[in-house]
Amino acid sequence: MSDVLPELIEPSANDLSIDAIEDVLRDHYGLSGQIFPIEGRQNPYFLIDNGHLRYLLKISPANDPIEEIEAEHALMRHILRSPDGPRVPEPVMTKDGGDMLVLPLGGEDRRVRLLTFLEGASPPTGEKLSDRSVAAFGSISAELAKSLQDFEHPVLEREPEGDLRKAGPQTVSLLSTVADQEIRDVIAKAMVTALRRIQPFGPSLRVAAAHQNLNAGTVIGEDTDGTWMPTGVTDFSGISNGWLVAGFANTCAYLLADRDGDPFALLPAIRAYHEIYPFTLAELEALWPLVVARTGILAAEAESQQALSPDDTQAKEETEKRRAVLNGATAVSPAQVFAAILDATGMTKSLPEIGRLLPDIDPDSFRMVDLSVTSPLLYGGNWTDADNDWKLLAHIARETSRASTRYGEYRLSKSSTDPQQEPESFALHIDACLPARTAAVAPFAATLKSAGPRLVLVGRDLTLHVEGLECTLAEETELAAGDPLGVIAGADNSVGGVRLRFCLDADLVPPLFCTPNDVGTWSRLYPSPAALLGIDANAPAPKHSDQPVRGWREYLFDATGRTALDLGGQAPLIGHGHPRLAAATYRQTILLNRATGQPSEPEEVLRAQLAELAPEGLSHVAFASSRGDALDLAFRLVRAHTNKARIIGLPGFRVDRRDPDLFTVPTIGTAADMIHDLKDVAAVLANGYDEALHLDEPLAELGEKAGLLIVDETGAGYGRLGHHIWGFSHRGLAPDLLIADGPDGGAPALLLTRPEIAASLAADVRPRAISPVEAAAAAAALDVIREEQLRENTREIGGHLKTRLESLAERFPAIRAVAGSGLLLVVDLADEAADLGERLRPGFIVDDSIPKRIVLRPPLCLSRESADGLVDRIETLLSEI
Incomplete structure (x- = not known):
């Protein structure tokens, strides 16, 4: 019985006296402390608190079998010596070096023993275990089993109550008292199905010492960050030799019931166990059927108990709960659960030998079509056409009549414009274009279960689904590897198409795609059919799947097709991935991509367009590598033109540079005072779009001193504010110099100013030259802004x-x-x-x-x-x- 934190009570007159217990502790253990009787035990138990440690004093009749107690002490000491073991109580030796005493207490001889007391409590009632708690059950199960690897004792040969090696007979015996034939059939079917899956693995399952009943009643735990976590083992009666994985399966059955029959809720426990004490592949494949078998036994126990006590309300509730858990467990494909277990543990199971489906097709003649998020075949949103993937496949197949898509590719065509929607973008199939009438053969020994539009070939370990074949064979035809299966549909000398999918469960129809979150499980349940074509048609996994790799309009896509909206100001003004911009850049790149010292034709086009957009009087255009460089150039111009040095940045103006004569001020009032007090103010820096600032006073002061106004329109120009091309227009400002982004969102930055200010620049200071490619891109972006309104x-x-x-x-x-x-x-x-x-x-x-x-x-x-x-x-x- 578990020694969880007991309920303390006042001693009863019929109990052993506290004085007698004090004598036992003092005389035989050299201990003293507060003594609390414990309620609810068949034999007297006492909690001892000496201020430093707490102990549990257990008293039983002297003639009770001693072997079980000796075994429990041996188990405790062995686990405590193991560096991998969980927390367990420790037997406390008497002053004479013994484990137990036989003393006359309460008028009869009693056996007395003392253990250290493990602090903790059972899981809170009425609350489901968290994922962290589930994982901790896996860890403590593995720690216990690992610590028992080298433990030898006759107690291990006892037959545990939960020995799943005898699940079938146990269930038959329990159901013999159940009159409801329907529920008997449900439990029996679940048990037979589970045992059939277990049977092939029986000889290869390790037999080892393990706890066959590790659950809430046999552990204690503590609250950690608001979550109850199992931290120690207090009951050892369930430890015996048996299938190692079966002991853990019993724990999983307990966890399954706690999580309402959801098999995937067990994955944290399975992962945690495997990390500490790795399972073999056979054990992992047997694990879920063993869990179902244990769940069936628990359901049969509940039905049997209700049959014996039909008016017991508690028995009825337990029966309904066990039915629901069993229904949940049997509603999910065992192959899907196994695939999830493989994903959780990082294990893989090799596929059986697979021959080529189309032996007459030379694998080297295939061409792959790239439909990934980064494919150069996808541009300008063409992937939003539902038929685009097939169109591209057919286009590439025109040259050789042999083209294939790739399994495991995250398709851009399956992405969504809704950032909250997880796209089903991972391809679980292969489509191929091939010469019609090409012969197909069975790639492995199998039974033809369906010969319709979707042909289904069921082998021992693998099921093939094929579309696009003409097959004249009858259903249920048994085929050996290499037997004729049919031909690719289509007229002679035409190109046909086939779609290939694999599945590990003959009862499931494989989906075409899955979400990125499901890839680990589903790629194991629906493995790649590339071997059927004899080619490497598996797409490589993205190296950085969570980073943006493509942009289009306001959208960013990561390598798996997940979408984000780019609203922070880093996107090009016209949006990402505009084909007009790409075409202009490509055309100019193959013509000329460097500045030659003379204005190129694209530069002249760009200057003409900017002249139409420029504020009145600011007809001179200079280019800079960045906003910071444009500011540097502006500072040189205003100082050269005014012969003054001071520059004042108004509130909100961002300046990422050091300049001894540059002052950024916190308020407009401060700016006005500085302009009034200083004689050598060359310029004021203002944002063109900050509506909260009232600039009349400082700008009036600036005008009286012949200072210049520099307005920053980066992030705001070209109509971003809606009603004006430039943000300053609605504020009535008249800038002398204007700084703006390049219209395509990249280099160059622009500086627009009056010709007479530009002429003030020293002859040896030359603004940055613009390359023809940069000019072509910027001009194309301005065209898009105009033409697309x-x-x-x-x-x-x-x-x-x-x-x-x-x-x-x-x-x-x-x-x-x-x-x-x-x-x-x-x-x-x-x-x-x-x-x-x-x-x-x-x-x-x-x-x-x-x-x-x-x-x-x-x-x-x-x-x-x-x-x-x-x-x-x-x-x-x-x-x-």
Whole structure:
């Protein structure tokens, strides 16, 4: 019986006296301390607390069998000596060096022994075990079994109550008292199915010492970070020799019942056990059938008990629970559970020998079609065409009539524009284009279960599903490896198509795709059929599956096809992956890709386009490698033009450079005072889109001193604010110099200024030259903004997004304010929502670099669907606060 933390009671008049127990402790153990009788034991137990340690004093009749006690002490000491063993009590020796005493107590001879007491408690009643607790059960089971590897004792030969080697006879005996034939059939069917799966592995299962009944009643635990965790073993009556894996299966059956029959809830325990005391492949394959067998026994026990006590309410509840657990366990394919176990443990099972399905096709003649997320065949959104994958396969097959897709490829065509949706993108099949009328043969010995449009060939360990074959054989035909199976459908001299899938369960129809989260299990349940073609048609696993590898419009895709919305200002203005930009860059790259000292044709085109967009008077365009370089150039210009040195950055202006004459100020008032007090102010730096700043006073002071105004439009120009090309326009500013991003989102940055200011630059200082490729890309981006009416889209979608965010602010005080215009919006947050930007990731990427603020700066092509998806997600997160 488990020695969990006992319930302490006042001593009864009929119990052994506390004085007598004190005498035993003092005289025979040299101990003293507080003594508490323990309720609910057949024989007297006492808890001893001496202020440093606690002990358990056990008293039993002197004529009780001693062998079980001696075995328990031997087990405890052996486990304690093992470096791998779990916590267990320790027998305390008497002053004379003995393990036990026989003393006259309470008018009769009693056997007395003392053990250290393990602190802890049983799992909380009415609460399900957490995944961490389930894993801890696996760990403690493995630690116990591993510590017993070299333990030898006659007690191990006892027959445990839960010996699954005799599961069949146990079940038959229990069901003999059950009159309900329907439930008897359910349990018997589950047991027979499980035993058939176990039987082939019996001879190869290790026989070893293990606990056959490790569960909540035989362990104690502690609360760790709010979760009860098993930490020690207090009952050893279930330890005996048996199948090693069967002992753990009994524990898994307990855990299965705790988790309502969900077999996948066992995976943390299986993984934890295997890491400590690895299973063999045969043991892993037998594990789940053994769990089902134990579950069947428990169900039969409950049915038998109810049959004997039909009016017992508690027995009825237990019966209903056991039925539900057994139904849950038998509703899942055993092959799927085994595949999940293999994934959890990192083990693999080799496939049987597989011959080629189409022996007349030379494997070297195949061409692979790349349909992955990074495929160069996919561009401009062509993957959104439902037939695009087949079209590309057929296109590549035109040259040789032999082309194949790849198993295990994360298809971009299966991605979603919804960041909250896990895409079913991992291909569990192979499609191939091949000459019609090509002969197909059975690749392994099997039975033809279906000869319709989807041919099903069931072998001993593997099932093949084929589409695209003409087969005239009758169903249930037995085929040897190499027997004729049919031909590829289609007319002579045409190209046909076949679809190939494998499955380890003859009763399952393999899906075409699975989600990235299911790959580990499903790729084992539905393995690659590449061997049928004799080629390596397996896609390599991505090295960094969680990193963005492709962009399109406002979307980013990682290597598995998961989607994120790029709303933080890093996306190109026209969006990711625009084919117009790619075409312009490619064309110019093969023509000329370096500056030659003279303006190239693309540069002249770009300058002409920028002249149309430039604010009045700012007709001179200079290029720079980055915003920082553009600022450096602007500083040189204003100082050369004004012969003054001081530059004042207004509140909110970001300057990532050191300059002894550059001052960034916290308030507009401070800026006005500095301009008023200083005589050598060359320029003021202002953001073109910050609506909160009222600049009339400092700019009036600046004008009186002939200083210049530098306006930064990076992240805001080209119509991002919706109603104006440049953000400063609605503020009535008249900049002397304007800094802007390159319109394609990359280099170069731009500096626009008046010609007379540009002429102030020293002759030996030359602005950066722009390469023809950079110019072509920037010009193409400006064409896209105009032709696709992205400014109009910015006004429409930006207004819709702001309205929805303002509506949220009315309902959720966590949003303090919504500011901005077009597709440059700022959301200020209360303390309780300060981490909103982080919680939006990874599906929504926003700029949360300023505490308690998120800045939304998506590309101008943002769709209404994406805007609504963002707001819906924010609403969900705010509702959880």
